[in-house]
Amino acid sequence: NYGNPYTQNIDLRGFGQNAHKNLAIIVDGMRLNNIDSAPISLSAIPLDSIQKIEIIRGKGTTKYGNGAVSGVLKIITTRKAGGEINLSYASYDTFNSQFFARHAGDNLNIGLYGQYQNSQGSRRISPDSDEKDGSYNKNGGITLFYYPDDSLLLRANMNYSKYGIKYADPLTKEQFDKDPSQAGDSFSHQKRWDLYHNVGLTYFANNGLVTEINFGGNRNESEYINFANLLEGKGLYGNFNSQYKNDSYLAEIGGEIKQSQRTSSTAKAQVSEILLYLNGEKYFEDSTLNLGISAQRVINQQKGDGTYSTQENLIGGELGYNYQIHPLINLFASYSRTFVTPNVDWLLRIFAPLPNTLIEPATFDTFQIGSKAVFGIHELSGNIFYIHGNDEAYLGLNKITGIYDNQTLGETRRIGGELKFTTYFSQNLFSTLSYAYVDATMQGNEGYKGNTIPGVSKHTFIIGLNYLPIPNLNLGISYKYGSRAYDYNDYDNVLTKMPNYQSLNATLSYTLKDFEIYVFANNLTNHKNALVVGEYYPYEFETTFGGGVKYKF
Numbered sequence: 001n002y003g004n005p006y007t008q009n010i011d012l013r014g015f016g017q018n019a020h021k022n023l024a025i026i027v028d029g030m031r032l033n034n035i036d037s038a039p040i041s042l043s044a045i046p047l048d049s050i051q052k053i054e055i056i057r058g059k060g061t062t063k064y065g066n067g068a069v070s071g072v073l074k075i076i077t078t079r080k081a082g083g084e085i086n087l088s089y090a091s092y093d094t095f096n097s098q099f100f101a102r103h104a105g106d107n108l109n110i111g112l113y114g115q116y117q118n119s120q121g122s123r124r125i126s127p128d129s130d131e132k133d134g135s136y137n138k139n140g141g142i143t144l145f146y147y148p149d150d151s152l153l154l155r156a157n158m159n160y161s162k163y164g165i166k167y168a169d170p171l172t173k174e175q176f177d178k179d180p181s182q183a184g185d186s187f188s189h190q191k192r193w194d195l196y197h198n199v200g201l202t203y204f205a206n207n208g209l210v211t212e213i214n215f216g217g218n219r220n221e222s223e224y225i226n227f228a229n230l231l232e233g234k235g236l237y238g239n240f241n242s243q244y245k246n247d248s249y250l251a252e253i254g255g256e257i258k259q260s261q262r263t264s265s266t267a268k269a270q271v272s273e274i275l276l277y278l279n280g281e282k283y284f285e286d287s288t289l290n291l292g293i294s295a296q297r298v299i300n301q302q303k304g305d306g307t308y309s310t311q312e313n314l315i316g317g318e319l320g321y322n323y324q325i326h327p328l329i330n331l332f333a334s335y336s337r338t339f340v341t342p343n344v345d346w347l348l349r350i351f352a353p354l355p356n357t358l359i360e361p362a363t364f365d366t367f368q369i370g371s372k373a374v375f376g377i378h379e380l381s382g383n384i385f386y387i388h389g390n391d392e393a394y395l396g397l398n399k400i401t402g403i404y405d406n407q408t409l410g411e412t413r414r415i416g417g418e419l420k421f422t423t424y425f426s427q428n429l430f431s432t433l434s435y436a437y438v439d440a441t442m443q444g445n446e447g448y449k450g451n452t453i454p455g456v457s458k459h460t461f462i463i464g465l466n467y468l469p470i471p472n473l474n475l476g477i478s479y480k481y482g483s484r485a486y487d488y489n490d491y492d493n494v495l496t497k498m499p500n501y502q503s504l505n506a507t508l509s510y511t512l513k514d515f516e517i518y519v520f521a522n523n524l525t526n527h528k529n530a531l532v533v534g535e536y537y538p539y540e541f542e543t544t545f546g547g548g549v550k551y552k553f
Contacts, residue, residue: 009039012057012070013387014414014438016455017394017488021340022069022364028077028143028157030198030216031064031237038222041194044139044161048086048550049100049113051078057383058334058368062277062292062318063241063254069338069364069387077143078102079109083553090520090546092132093120101553107147114140122542123168125187133187135165153202162193170535173496180528180538189225194218211242233262250281260343271343272299286324293317298341298361312361314339328374332383336366342393342406359406360391379422387414396491399447410444412453428468436460442491451493454486457501472511479504488533502527503540519547 011019020039025032032040056072064072083101090096095118102111121133139161146154169184198216205211217236223229241254255276262269277294296314320334340362370383389412398407416438424430437460440453464478482501486493504525509518522544523529531537 010042010073011456012055013385013416013436014440014453014456015070016440016453016485018340018392019070021067021343024064024068024072025075026064026072027075027159029155029200029214030157030159030196032159032196038192041161041163041192043115043117043137043163044159044194045075045077045141046086046098046100046113046115046139048084048098049077049111049141050075051080052076058336058366058385059290059318059320061336061338062279062294062316063252065256065275065277065294065296065316066273066298066339066341069340069366077111077113079111079145080104084550085553086548086550088518088546088548091542091544092122094118094544094546096548109145111143112141121167123181123538124183125166125168126185127183129183131166133165133167135163135167137161137163151204151206153204155201156197156199158195158197160193160195162191164191165189170533170537173536176528176530176536176538180530180536180541187226190223191225192220192222194220207244208246209242209244211240213240214238229264231262231264233260235260248283250279250283252279253277254279268303270301270303271341272301273297273341288322290318290320290322292319296339300342312341314341314361314363326373330372331369332371333369334367338364338366340364340393359393359408362392362408363390364388364392377424380420382417382419384417385414387412389413394491396489408444408446409442409448409453410446411442412440413443414438414440430466432462432464434460434462448491451491452486454490454493455488457482457485459483474507474509474511476507476509477505488531498532499528499530501529503529514552516550516552517547518550519545521545 009017009019010023012023015022025040025042027045052075054074054076056074057070060072061068078100079102081102081104084099086096086098088096096115097117098113098115100111100113103109115137117137119135121135123133125131125133139159141157141159143157144155148154166187166189168187171180171182171184175182196216196218198214200212200214200216203211215238217234219234220232222231235258237256237258239254239256241252243250243252245251255274257274259270259272274297275294276296277292279290279292281288281290294316296316298312298314300310300312302308316337316339318334318336320332322330322332324330342359342361365388366385368383368385370381372381373379390410392409392412393406394409395406397404416436418436419434421433422430437458438456439458440456442448442451442453459482461481462478464476467475469475480501480503484497484500486497487495502525503523505520505522506524507518507520509516523540524543526543527541528538529540531539
């Protein structure tokens with residue numbers, strides 16, 4: 001994301017520069033969505049500590065409220081006793097070290113994880129300097145579960161991450177085509193730290209009622225050193241839910257109160273939210289009907305030389321139906337209404353403290369139908385979707401006002417589909433094939449009607465193959481392709497598109513008792529990849545090699 005490897009922008013269903021604002025990220029029940037416009041630093045969660053990643057689309061939006069438009073990304077860290085140490089070295093003096101360890105007793109389950117990563121980089125930070133665009137990443141976390149008895153679970157978790165990066169300025173198209181590794185005119189030096197914390201309990205009543213309560217918050221600080229630009233943020237939340245389930249139905253009630261705040265040198269912005277929701281599922285012999293409704297109150301405040309405040313009442317919901325036409329074939333359909341409210345960065349305007357009357361809560365109506373089926377050695381799942389949006393925000397030029405600032409696209413429309421096909425040829429050979437298509441267009445009267453939303457690839461294609469020629473030896477090959485998208489600033493759709501994304505990767509690992517030795521190669525075709533935001537930000541534009549060793553205990 002703009003040359004920063006620690007803030008990956010995960011785009012589900014074509015949201016471009018706002019992709020991360022439309023995705024709820026949950027780690028061990030703790031939500032990590034930032035209060036500002038920066039994407040979540042997923043590098044703060046060492047891969048080796050992760051047991052499961054689940055992506056939910058179209059269901060559960062009422063429960064997670066604001067920002068769960070394109071889906072919910074749930075990450076669960078391992079619960080098993082033991083641990084692992086992972087050390088690796090790769091191109092450009094890239095050193096990576098990870099560890100996690102967990103104790104699992106009768107009443108206490110506690111885990112620790114951490115990571116340190118450092119890279120010299122491949123581009124000089126400026127034409128007059130021999131220094132490369134280096135980076136570092138430090139993070140750590142702890143999760144604790146305590147069972148006083150069979151009816152009560154107490155838990156606490158905390159995650160801290162810090163990174164620093166110097167990256168060279170972007171290049172012109174001519175410079176990028178000639179040599180993407182060359183230095184830009186200057187560089188940016190950014191530092192950031194984030195702290196997330198959560199404590200909670202789950203009570204299991206004798207009648208089958210399960211109640212969960214959580215309290216937590218986060219703090220962060222982001223600074224561009226060479227621009228003397230320091231921003232500080234903090235947030236607090238509390239939530240609860242009670243759920244009852246039997247063979248006939250499920251009923252759930254829940255709510256959340258949270259407040260996010262960010263300050264700059266000239267202004268302070270604050271967003272307060274209150275959410276209450278009801279969810280239910282009714283089970284029939286071969287089908288399930290689910291229904292949810294949510295009410296949300298949002299209060300935006302911007303304070304500087306003056307005070308600006310708005311209040312919104314929002315009603316959302318979801319309706320879904322799943323039908324099992326065969327023990328191995330399911331069909332489903334769903335509708336949901338979700339919202340994305342202005343975050344603190346949208347309120348901290350370039351012209352603060354003037355009120356930003358253009359920014360309203362964005363509303364999205366999502367319709368989808370799909371199926372999941374198993375045919376012998378094959379698994380097939382897919383869906384088609386339609387998303388209608390109103391008041392979707394972006395950073396750019398508004399043709400009506402002539403101001404470059406946080407604006408609204410007005411009405412938007414996304415039509416697309418997703419397909420995944422997995423084949424288990426044998427116990428030691430399987431392949432996966434994934435394809436996603438999305439047509440994202442602007443439909444409002446803000447000056448861009450009919451144009452494609454920039455930064456969105458219409459076609460994304462991924463293929464992977466895993467082969468175990470002998471026990472303990474695993475070969476993995478994967479290829480990803482993303483079609484060319486418009487420059488992130490090109491709402492007129494008149495500029496040269498970004499290069500398509502391509503990456504061919506291979507890994508080879510061998511396991512011997514408690515040790516695993518591995519080597520890997522990324523971007524084997526040496527494809528020149530870049531993000532284009534006015535100019536070209538090169539990334540993954542060269543082949544890189546590396547290897548390492550893991551020890552499990």
